[in-house]
Every structure is written in structure tokens, then in C-alpha cells.
Amino acid sequence: MSPVTDSRPRIGVSTCLLGEPVRWDAGHKRDPYLVDVFGPQVEWVPFCPEVEAGFGTPRETMHLVRAAGGPITLMTTKTQRDVTRQLRTAVQRRMDAIAEADLSGYVLKKDSPSCGMARVKVYSDRGGPAERTGRGLFADALMTRLPNLPVEEEGRLSDPRLRENFVERVFAFQRVRRLFSSRWTQGDLVAFHTAHKLTLMAHSPSAYRALGRLVAEGASLDRRALALRYEAEFMQALAVVATPKRHANVDPHPRELSLRNHV
Ligand code: SF4
Known part of the structure; x- marks a missing residue:
């Protein structure tokens, strides 16, 4: 990477x-x-x-x-x-x-x-x-x-929901790539997954649980394979547009918040 x-x-x-x-x-x-x-x-x-x-x-x-x-x-x-x-x-x-x-x-x-x-x-x-x-x-x-x-x-x-979803995915992708381009540990991945619980739940509760199982098995998996799989499944989950009912605005980055306020 x-x-x-x-x-x-x-x-x-x-x-x-x-x-x-x-x-x-x-x-x-x-x-x-x-x-x-x-x-x-x-x-x-x-x-x-x-x-x-x-x-x-x-x-x-x-x-x-x-x-x-x-x-x-x-x-x-x-x-x-x-x-x-x-x-x-x-x-x-x-x-x-x-x-x-x-x-x-x-x-x-x-x-x-x-x-x-x-x-x-x-x-x-x-x-x-x-x-x-x-x-x-x-x-x-x-x-x-x-x-x-x-x-x-x-x-x-120009669709507000698609625009918000795109902005959210951009910053989430930056965060997950930042994690996996660092000298990350299993503990870092657990902390990342925990920090994104509400975000993931707003998009896909089943994907949140599947990613949780992946993280739990992580120590026994090849690190690169784990990173590639987590990144792919994390981004696929966020591509599901969150419903207003489930959506939770969880501690966004200031730039992300600024952009969300324009949607
Ligand atoms: S950037 Fe793409 S859409 Fe725009 S002029 Fe070039 S080829 Fe066409």
C-alpha cells in the first residue's frame, strides 16, 4: 500500500x-x-x-x-x-x-x-x-x-443523501487507509472497529457484525489479507446508503462535518 x-x-x-x-x-x-x-x-x-x-x-x-x-x-x-x-x-x-x-x-x-x-x-x-x-x-x-x-x-x-454518503465514504476511506498504512496492531484494528460501530450500524447492522467476527479472528489471519478484507468489507458496508431512521452522526471530522452541513 x-x-x-x-x-x-x-x-x-x-x-x-x-x-x-x-x-x-x-x-x-x-x-x-x-x-x-x-x-x-x-x-x-x-x-x-x-x-x-x-x-x-x-x-x-x-x-x-x-x-x-x-x-x-x-x-x-x-x-x-x-x-x-x-x-x-x-x-x-x-x-x-x-x-x-x-x-x-x-x-x-x-x-x-x-x-x-x-x-x-x-x-x-x-x-x-x-x-x-x-x-x-x-x-x-x-x-x-x-x-x-x-x-x-x-x-x-445533487441528491442530498447520495452526497452525504459520498462525503462520509471519502473521509472513512482516508481513515481506514491511514490505519492500514501505519504500523497497526490488532488492538488498533479493534479500536478502529469500535469507533465506527454507530456509523456501521447506521448503514448495515449485519455488515457491522460480520466485520466484528473478522476482527475477532484477526490474530490468526495473515495481516495483509486481514487488512485487505477489512477495508473492502468496511467500504462495502458504507456504500449502503444509511436510512434517516438508523443514521447516527458520530463524531465526524471537522471538514466532514462542514461538508455534511451543506447537504
Ligand atoms: S474529463 Fe472526462 S468527461 Fe470531462 S472532457 Fe475529459 S473525457 Fe470528457
């Missing part, structure tokens, strides 16, 4: 959401909440996969296309060029750096064939209406490489 610093959480972000003119039309999609409210509490790590791939700005628009029985490809819309390999090569070139960037979360641009997290339009090479079943090629590579990383789209962050 890469070392975790004690600074503001580092958050990956689709560059256009910060107001940078990197879109196909040389425009941007500046998101006021991200820039003005979330931004001062975090350190952004922007990345535009289409610029990285050398497509240029401005550039021809692209979309996802599924060939009959074949894989999904990234095609330019007018000239019908398959630019999948170019995009994937650029993403692979940067993925190690992204994985080592000590990120605590990622905000992706919705609907993009490169950055969209879900429900991205996929066209058929035989024509007909598009289906909203796709995921951007970069988003897919990111979420495969870093499955525990909290990831959201800026569109979903």
Missing part, C-alpha cells in the same frame, strides 16, 4: 468539472458545489482521459458502440473511427500513477463515454435507439483497479 499522508483528502476528478476547457467543444462543465463547497476541503487530482489520449481540444464527439456479439468500442460519431485502443492505452499509462496518488475518492462526469460511471448511452452498430447500460472506458478501468475507492458522478451528488 502507498503511504497515506495527514493532509486534506485527495480526490480524483474529471477535469472538465473544475471549469477547465477540455471538453470536445473546448468548453467545460464547472460544477459549483464541487468547486466552491467541496473544493476547499479537499485536494483535487484532475484527469481528462480524452486529452491524455491526444484527441485534442476541440475534437470530434465520441460514443460507445456495441457490435453484435462483440465488445463495446469507443467510436467517433461522424467519421466512425474506432479510438478504443488509443483511449485505453492512455488510461493504462496513467493508471499506476492514479493508483499511487493516495486518493480517497473520485468524482466523474456523468454520461461521458470515457468518464461516465453508469447509465452511459451504448449504441448498436445495427442502429436503433441507444441503451443506457454502459460505463465510460476510463471509469471502468478506474473502478476495476481501485474497487474500494468511493466513486460518484457529479449528477448524483
Whole structure:
């Protein structure tokens, strides 16, 4: 695991959401909440996969296309060029750096064939209406490489419950990674789990109990395997949106509290 610093959480972000003119039309999609409210509490790590791939700005628009029985490809819309390999090569070139960037979360641009997290339009090479079943090629590579990383789209962050859940997961991920990047002991893990009891219970009581059993068995398990499993199951539990009835606001970090007050 890469070392975790004690600074503001580092958050990956689709560059256009910060107001940078990197879109196909040389425009941007500046998101006021991200820039003005979330931004001062975090350190952004922007990345535009289409610029990285050398497509240029401005550039021809692209979309996802599924060939009959074949894989999904990234095609330019007018000239019908398959630019999948170019995009994937650029993403692979940067993925190690992204994985080592000590990120605590990622905000992706919705609907993009490169950055969209879900429900991205996929066209058929035989024509007909598009289906909203796709995921951007970069988003897919990111979420495969870093499955525990909290990831959201800026569109979903306009929903107060999803926004609060994302903020909570970002700071929780920073805490759990800080724990496991230290010289942690079994006692440290017990203390961490105990400190997050109410948080976990608000999301998933069954997950809290399962993690408790894992911690209890911890001394007999391989340390690295235990850390990987605890981190994965901890983050999966927090991804379950807490119900208002069960939610408990337990001693949040001041920055987390500040952000929660904006939801
Ligand atoms: S959505 Fe992604 S690929 Fe498109 S301009 Fe924004 S950062 Fe670049």
C-alpha cells in the first residue's frame, strides 16, 4: 500500500468539472458545489482521459458502440473511427500513477463515454435507439483497479443523501487507509472497529457484525489479507446508503462535518 499522508483528502476528478476547457467543444462543465463547497476541503487530482489520449481540444464527439456479439468500442460519431485502443492505452499509462496518488475518492462526469460511471448511452452498430447500460472506458478501468475507492458522478451528488454518503465514504476511506498504512496492531484494528460501530450500524447492522467476527479472528489471519478484507468489507458496508431512521452522526471530522452541513 502507498503511504497515506495527514493532509486534506485527495480526490480524483474529471477535469472538465473544475471549469477547465477540455471538453470536445473546448468548453467545460464547472460544477459549483464541487468547486466552491467541496473544493476547499479537499485536494483535487484532475484527469481528462480524452486529452491524455491526444484527441485534442476541440475534437470530434465520441460514443460507445456495441457490435453484435462483440465488445463495446469507443467510436467517433461522424467519421466512425474506432479510438478504443488509443483511449485505453492512455488510461493504462496513467493508471499506476492514479493508483499511487493516495486518493480517497473520485468524482466523474456523468454520461461521458470515457468518464461516465453508469447509465452511459451504448449504441448498436445495427442502429436503433441507444441503451443506457454502459460505463465510460476510463471509469471502468478506474473502478476495476481501485474497487474500494468511493466513486460518484457529479449528477448524483445533487441528491442530498447520495452526497452525504459520498462525503462520509471519502473521509472513512482516508481513515481506514491511514490505519492500514501505519504500523497497526490488532488492538488498533479493534479500536478502529469500535469507533465506527454507530456509523456501521447506521448503514448495515449485519455488515457491522460480520466485520466484528473478522476482527475477532484477526490474530490468526495473515495481516495483509486481514487488512485487505477489512477495508473492502468496511467500504462495502458504507456504500449502503444509511436510512434517516438508523443514521447516527458520530463524531465526524471537522471538514466532514462542514461538508455534511451543506447537504
Ligand atoms: S468527461 Fe472526462 S473525457 Fe470528457 S472532457 Fe470531462 S474529463 Fe475529459
